[in-house]
Amino acid sequence: MLKIWGRGNSTNVKKALWAAKELSIPYENIPAGGAYGIVASPEYRAINPNSRVPAIEDDGFALWESNTIVRYLAAKYGKSTLHIEDAAARASAEKWMDWATSSIAIPFRDVFWNTVRLAPDQQDHAAKDKGLAECSAMFAIADAALASEPYLSGADFGVGDIPLGCFAYAWFEMPIKRPDHPHLFAWYERLKSRPAYRKAVMTPLT
Ligand SMILES: N[C@@H](CCC(=O)N[C@@H](CS)C(=O)NCC(=O)O)C(=O)O
Structure with a gap:
């Protein structure tokens, strides 16, 4: 059976869990990382030498990097x-995966930690405000793209929607000041109608 290592409150782990649920793949989730530990053990480092989550093992094949895991599960x-067969359509969708990681993940982390994870007296408001401004500018780009198509993957839901969809949940549910992005919000509403999204992604923010 597919094994997915990683604590379910991690945005990167949610990508793998959501993809597996969308694809109805039976899997075992082994909570790891954060308070669960495990990631520094030699056994885990043999699977993911970065000591990070998620990682998967599928029929003896070990893989890490969340976006790559989503692509692998979709392809298999x-x-x-x-999975999108046409190379250009697939690349159009997949660019949003890498974009989410390279553009949103770092400023998002500053917002998330300084809103959800850190105690109020430890929060860095300047870092949070900078993160909010940067995330808002990035989400505006996705909002513009979603004005002409219902999904970042095109006409249908696909892998391109998964990484940003995981960030979007926290973005829309955190008590923060967000600019109005109507197309992004309508897309988020479409994601919320997916049972796999509700189960894997819409879990308490911790
Ligand atoms: N680029 C990696 C980043 C993985 C990553 O940084 N994961 C975080 C959780 S979101 C982690 O492992 N943190 C340490 C821990 O949970 O112990 C990926 O997308 O899989």
């Missing part, structure tokens, strides 16, 4: 669903 188990 989602030929007629999440």
Whole structure:
């Protein structure tokens, strides 16, 4: 059975859990990272030498890097669903995966930690405000793209929606000041109608 290592409150782990649920792949989730530890053990480092989550093992094949895990699961188990066959259409969708990691993940972390994870007396308001401004500018780019298509993957939901969809949940549910992004919000509402999203992603923010 597919094994997915990682604590379910991690945005990167949520990507793998959500993809597996979308594809109805039976899996075992082994909580790891954060308070669960495990990631520094030699056994885990043999699977992911970065001591980070998520990582998966599928039929003896070990893999790390959340976006790559989503692509792998889609290519192996989602030929007629999440995986996009046409190279240009697939690249158009997948660019949003790498973009989410390279553009949003770092400022998002500053917002998330200084809103959710850190105690109020430890929060860095300047870092949070800078993160909010940067995330807002990035989400505006996705909002503009979603004005002409219902999904970042095109006409249908696909892998391109998964990474940003994980960030979007916290973005829309955290008590923060957000600019109005109507197309992004309508996309988020579409994601919320997906049972797999609700189960894997819409869990308490911790
Ligand atoms: N680029 C990696 C980043 C992985 C990463 O930084 N994961 C965080 C959780 S979101 C982590 O492992 N933190 C340490 C821990 O949980 O112990 C990926 O996308 O998989």
